[in-house]
Amino acid sequence: MALDASHSLFAADALLPMGWARNVLVQWDGAGRIGAVTADTTAPQGATVAAGPLLPGMPNLHSHAFQRAFAGLTEYRGESQDSFWSWRNLMYRFAARVTPQSLQAIATWLYVEMLEAGYTSVCEFHYVHHDQDGTPYADDATLSLALLRAAQSAGIGITLLPVLYQTSGFGAKPPRADQARFIRSTDNMLSLLERLAPTAQAQGAVLGLAPHSLRAVPPDSLAAAVQGLTALNPQAPIHIHIAEQTQEVDDCLAWSGQRPVQWLLDHAPVDARWCLVHATHMTPDEYAAAARTGAVAGICPTTEANLGDGIFDMPLWLQHGGRWGVGSDSHACVNAAEEMQMLEYSQRLSRRQRNVLATAAQPEVATAMSLQAVLGGAQAAGRAVGGLAVGQQADLVVLDAQHVALRDLPAHSMLSAHVFGSHRTSALDSLWAGGVCRVSKGRHALHEAAARAFVVARSATIARD
16 A cells, blocks of 8 residues: 555564564554554654564453543442442442533543553443433433543543443342432334434444343343344444453352353353353353353453452353453553553463463464454444454554663563563553554543543532442
């Protein structure tokens, strides 16, 4: 393809889908789609030269944007034994106060943070739909549109996953009063997706569906929602929280006689469109059966640690050919490299081994994890963001080769140092999302303004505490 200096990047080292390559030129078109990746070449006149190793942008496959504003505010003992469920009560109090304006400000800052931390796209699992008393807004898409505007302002690619939430527990228990902002009928959800479609298409966003969980969506509604979504778009992604907590497993057994993943696989058409978020508590047979479907496991290591969920058995999942990606979920941490570090460390703690997620093809742990997480995240997002390859979006991350933790190391070791030996965000130099440079010298152009608006929105939301 003809070279356009503004649509090309040359790197002495780049992490391509098959591994590291030298002297790589990446070129893309005006729509931000990669048209050529050439290794063992020279930098043409006018091409931008990367300041360090070039990496594929990381998709963030699970986000609840509004929760960023209360990260760090629940780290105190409120009950004799705090748990996910006591944390959820605090989260509901915060969710009850979010406004369209505050949600957009919080999400804009969050998405700026994500870009500065190596994420180039996000799957937004969005379940706060209505006004504070549970009444639908005059425009039923108000809060969804706030998230789309936030993503567009920050310049991050987005897969918007409006959440279907109908009940408070297995057996179709009526919703709690503090869940009123979340509740939608199945028909209403499908109408929302139709309402959002033109706006999403105009900014290159993908729309999918998130049945919240088996406890929140009865079987008939789950079947109707999946069928309705498929009629709208047969490729649309479907994400669901599943088997995150042991109590959830116990409650599902009491309701159906089956564990959550077992029930889902027996009663829903789970395939490569699905992302099983957390899936923390599975039996060996469930690991094997779920992996066979081609679904992606959505692992959120720092949130799962923060909430005391447990540890996903990644080696067992990989043994069955399972696909996976990482998400920042409740945003106790917003950093792609740190999620991978936490994932690897959790496996080490569980198995009392080191370098657990290295592979025969990629003995460098950070390299192996990065390639797998990018592919799994792209599949879960339903977007062409699967790495530095022709036909994919030009989602590019450049490390700072002069960072003290990286300087004078070979490229593969720079990535390892970035994940395991630096302050992580500080070692990121620049980032392109969809072919547009969004981060330069570690900073997004909206950093200061978005941060100020976030602080104002957070202060207003927690003012009554």
